[in-house]
Amino acid sequence: MSRRSRRKHTAEAEINITAFMNLMVVLVPFLLITAVFSQISILELNLPATTPAAQQQEEDKKPIVLEVLIYKNRLEVVDRQTGPLKIIPKVGDQHDFDTLVKTLKAVKNRFPDITEITLLLEANTPYEELVTTMDKVRVTKQVVGTQVQNAELFPDIAIGDAPPDQQKTSSNTSATGGDA
Numbered sequence: 001m002s003r004r005s006r007r008k009h010t011a012e013a014e015i016n017i018t019a020f021m022n023l024m025v026v027l028v029p030f031l032l033i034t035a036v037f038s039q040i041s042i043l044e045l046n047l048p049a050t051t052p053a054a055q056q057q058e059e060d061k062k063p064i065v066l067e068v069l070i071y072k073n074r075l076e077v078v079d080r081q082t083g084p085l086k087i088i089p090k091v092g093d094q095h096d097f098d099t100l101v102k103t104l105k106a107v108k109n110r111f112p113d114i115t116e117i118t119l120l121l122e123a124n125t126p127y128e129e130l131v132t133t134m135d136k137v138r139v140t141k142q143v144v145g146t147q148v149q150n151a152e153l154f155p156d157i158a159i160g161d162a163p164p165d166q167q168k169t170s171s172n173t174s175a176t177g178g179d180a
Contacts, residue, residue: 117154120162
């Protein structure tokens, strides 16, 4: 008889989800309120053209093809068609970005329609220097009346590898006494 009584007393179990629903009602708004919404800024970069003939024709049309070469000991502002415009040595252990901005402002005043610039980096250039240079060549502060506003310099940025440092190789050659 004991077997029959056990079978009769077992009833179907019910799932009680009230406590779980109460937890979700409190937890979901809490997570939404405390979530950190991150903002990612994206800067579009242009890659150099793959066909040299098309690139050369495009450069011939422009009055200036501006490049900034970033080396360990200096910055060089160069027109690809005519040559160096300004060589800016390092001040202490930092690149002189103030002089770079002044030089680029002068170029922008002479050629206001030009918006393209190419940054050419020496191997192992620190990322922070690249980002700082990109910020400096893109936008500058300008005083208009009593307000300071952002003025556009060269927002269309392309990135590439700098040619080997000729000053470094010529100084190494002269230090060793020339070719043996």
